[in-house]
Amino acid sequence: MDIQKIYQYKSAFDLIAKSIKDDEGNNIEVWYARELQQVLGYARWENFVVAIGRAMESCKTLGVNVDDHFREVTKMVQLGSGSQREVQDFMLTRYAWYRQRWEE
Numbered sequence: 001m002d003i004q005k006i007y008q009y010k011s012a013f014d015l016i017a018k019s020i021k022d023d024e025g026n027n028i029e030v031w032y033a034r035e036l037q038q039v040l041g042y043a044r045w046e047n048f049v050v051a052i053g054r055a056m057e058s059c060k061t062l063g064v065n066v067d068d069h070f071r072e073v074t075k076m077v078q079l080g081s082g083s084q085r086e087v088q089d090f091m092l093t094r095y096a097w098y099r100q101r102w103e104e
Contacts, residue, residue, distance in 0.1 A: 012039045020091070032075075033090040052090060059096075069096035 016035040019027050033052060034045065042048040052070065059066050071091040076084045090096075 009039070018091075028093065030071075030091045030093055032073075033092055034075075034087070036092065049088075052092075052096075055096060064095075069093040 013031070013036075016031055016039065018030050018032065020030055022028050033048065037045060037048040040048075042051070056066050056070055059069065069092065073089050073091055074086045075089050077087050078084055
């Protein structure tokens with residue numbers, strides 16, 4: 001992979017990163033899986049959820065607390081008709097999406 005491609009990926013990841021506070025008030029960097037899915041090249045959510053599941057299982061096998069890195073959330077999305085509906089999403093830490101990449 002050339003250096004230009006690496007910079008493009010880093011820029012794309014940085015653009016979608018979010019900062020949230022944990023229970024102790026510390027800032028944690030997270031990514032929403034539905035946004036990360038596009039950057040990583042997954043065309044279908046269903047396929048990305050499978051990869052997330054494998055990453056979660058890998059964490060369990062390694063003794064890593066899954067709840068520290070994968071948080072399932074729902075969010076509202078706008079439909080073409082103007083109405084809204086809830087969809088599944090995940091907040092992933094950097095460790096979570098690294099695990100997801102290794103489990104592909």
